[in-house]
Amino acid sequence: MSEAFGYVYPNHEVFWGILIVIYPYFVSIITGMVTIYAISEFWRKELKPLEKMILVGTFPFVLSALLPLLLDLGQPQRAFEIYVTPNFSSVMAVFGIVYLTELFAILGELWFVYRVDFIWWSQTERNPIKRLIYKILTLGVYDISKKAIEIDHKVIKVLTFVELIAAWCLSYVSFLFGVVKSNPWWNTTILPVSFVFGGLAAGGAMVLILYLLFSSYYGKRVDEKIIDIISNYVFFFLLAAFALEMINTILYAYKEDIAWAVIRITSTELAVPMAIAVIGSLEALLFLRYSRMVSGALKQIMVVIASISVLIAVFALRWNMVIGAQLVDYSLRGYVSYTPPLFGKEGILAALFVIAAPFVIMAIVNYFLPPYEKEVEETEISRPTTSVSEA
Amino acid sequence: MKHVTRALLLFVFIVLVFISAIFTLRALGEEYYPGIPDSLLGIKGLYGYDRNEKVIIRNEPDFLGKEYCKNCHEEIYEKSLKGKHDFECETCHGAGRGHPDKDLSVENTRDFCLNCHKPVIARPDFSLVYDWETHGYPDKPCTVCHDPHHPWFG
Numbered sequence: 011m012s013e014a015f016g017y018v019y020p021n022h023e024v025f026w027g028i029l030i031v032i033y034p035y036f037v038s039i040i041t042g043m044v045t046i047y048a049i050s051e052f053w054r055k056e057l058k059p060l061e062k063m064i065l066v067g068t069f070p071f072v073l074s075a076l077l078p079l080l081l082d083l084g085q086p087q088r089a090f091e092i093y094v095t096p097n098f099s100s101v102m103a104v105f106g107i108v109y110l111t112e113l114f115a116i117l118g119e120l121w122f123v124y125r126v127d128f129i130w131w132s133q134t135e136r137n138p139i140k141r142l143i144y145k146i147l148t149l150g151v152y153d154i155s156k157k158a159i160e161i162d163h164k165v166i167k168v169l170t171f172v173e174l175i176a177a178w179c180l181s182y183v184s185f186l187f188g189v190v191k192s193n194p195w196w197n198t199t200i201l202p203v204s205f206v207f208g209g210l211a212a213g214g215a216m217v218l219i220l221y222l223l224f225s226s227y228y229g230k231r232v233d234e235k236i237i238d239i240i241s242n243y244v245f246f247f248l249l250a251a252f253a254l255e256m257i258n259t260i261l262y263a264y265k266e267d268i269a270w271a272v273i274r275i276t277s278t279e280l281a282v283p284m285a286i287a288v289i290g291s292l293e294a295l296l297f298l299r300y301s302r303m304v305s306g307a308l309k310q311i312m313v314v315i316a317s318i319s320v321l322i323a324v325f326a327l328r329w330n331m332v333i334g335a336q337l338v339d340y341s342l343r344g345y346v347s348y349t350p351p352l353f354g355k356e357g358i359l360a361a362l363f364v365i366a367a368p369f370v371i372m373a374i375v376n377y378f379l380p381p382y383e384k385e386v387e388e389t390e391i392s393r394p395t396t397s398v399s400e401a
Numbered sequence: 402m403k404h405v406t407r408a409l410l411l412f413v414f415i416v417l418v419f420i421s422a423i424f425t426l427r428a429l430g431e432e433y434y435p436g437i438p439d440s441l442l443g444i445k446g447l448y449g450y451d452r453n454e455k456v457i458i459r460n461e462p463d464f465l466g467k468e469y470c471k472n473c474h475e476e477i478y479e480k481s482l483k484g485k486h487d488f489e490c491e492t493c494h495g496a497g498r499g500h501p502d503k504d505l506s507v508e509n510t511r512d513f514c515l516n517c518h519k520p521v522i523a524r525p526d527f528s529l530v531y532d533w534e535t536h537g538y539p540d541k542p543c544t545v546c547h548d549p550h551h552p553w554f555g
Contacts, residue, residue: 085439087438087439087441087442088438088439090438093419093423094423094426094427094434095427114412114415118408118412121408122408125404149404149407149408149411150407151403151404151407153403153404158402158404161402161405165405
């Protein structure tokens with residue numbers, strides 16, 4: 011699995027596998043999606059039609075954020091013990107409290123955003139089990155007066171703020187994964203900032219992909235203005251993340267200090283993820299920049315390609331941070347190579363299962379809390395008119 | 402406003418259940434709590450909880466101690482207390498479990514005594530026999546001259 015080159019201490023092993031890479035990746039996506047949600051809530055009212063969709067998209071990621079960590083543990087049934095005997099002086103252990111804050115904030119937000127829908131569905135739903143669930147979810151209050159809805163909006167604003175803070179705090183644990191194995195390359199003050207910006211770009215890209223997916227599923231017309239706004243944000247987030255990483259690396263190259271020695275040692279091992287990160291970021295930046303000039307299907311294809319390459323590039327950056335930090339030996343005179351196994355607890359199949367988990371949960375959440383109403387008949391009528399206007 | 406109060410009450414209720422679960426588990430004490438999830442899942446053995454105690458309970462001890470021998474061999478017991486060989490009988494005779502039914506035997510050779518009395522680097526000087534190759538009658542066992550339960554010159 012791992013092979014040593016140069017001078018390596020005898021107990022040097024790669025303990026954190028691909029599952030620990032997925033964990034900060036999920037957290038990055040959560041941070042980005044919650045931030046886009048906050049932007050839609052506080053600044054850009056044009057993004058309002060997305061709010062339910064973003065919540066339905068974020069909630070499964072929050073639910074499955076702990077899955078890779080649990081699978082990585084030797085005794086996952088004891089995970090609850092960090093709550094029973096909390097350690098407030100450990101930054102890693104306080105993560106549990108931050109995570110619960112995030113989970114409850116998003117649950118509350120889902121409830122307040124969908125409250126009017128619950129009342130509507132509890133009266134109109136034909137499936138008796140679903141109707142019962144909606145009836146329970148209304149908590150017995152059927153108040154949809156203007157005053158009540160205004161209060162809802164205020165509560166949603168407060169919850170969004172709490173959620174935003176919690177999401178940004180969540181990512182601090184993730185970059186700790188890089189800092190704990192602090193080789194000179196990653197032991198830098200700029201890492202948290204570039205980490206958060208990379209996460210924001212990944213979350214925005216995920217919002218773009220989900221928007222296109224949900225639109226085609228519900229037969230909604232894709233609003234190009236929304237795509238433009240979000241892709242603009244993703245462009246600048248990615249630019250910031252990319253620029254910070256590059257400035258950092260160029261500074262090391264100029265100073266030629268110990269970090270540059272580390273980079274040179276591992277450059278052969280990390281060549282592939284580094285290349286993916288650099289080429290993917292540049293390509294995504296180009297596509298996001300020029301997708302604004304085109305329209306129609308071409309724009310959507312460009313945005314999808316850019317979003318997928320952002321997601322892959324950010325995954326490569328996380329790989330670089332978690333695995334890369336473990337490859338260099340503390341002697342700084344040798345390194346180990348690491349290839350994840352296909353099967354087993356830390357294998358690629360387990361990783362694929364974990365990555366698929368939020369999308370499976372998303373399908374279930376979408377079944378109970380559909381963000382849009384199906385507009386099949388309406389699109390059948392409206393489709394000719396749009397095509398005429400486009401022509 | 403009513404719906405906000407209800408939602409808040411639900412939230413407080415969940416938090417209270419969570420916190421009371423934590424305090425109940427903590428009140429159980431460290432002997433009980435950490436094992437609960439393991440015992441619910443039936444995880445035992447390696448990495449399971451209190452493995453050592455389980456092994457001790459399952460297996461009866463092989464070595465029973467001097468007092469067990471004293472029940473029948475009180476004469477030898479008293480004698481051994483007076484001499485230098487006042488250690489456990491089972492040191493030479495072997496584990497005593499099931500003894501009255503099963504015979505215990507001791508090797509009667511010079512090599513067996515020399516297990517302890519042969520001079521070896523770093524062995525403390527308790528009656529080491531420095532001339533062990535020529536001492537006494539080299540072709541006869543030590544017990545011809547020495548009483549193992551109360552060796553001479555003690």
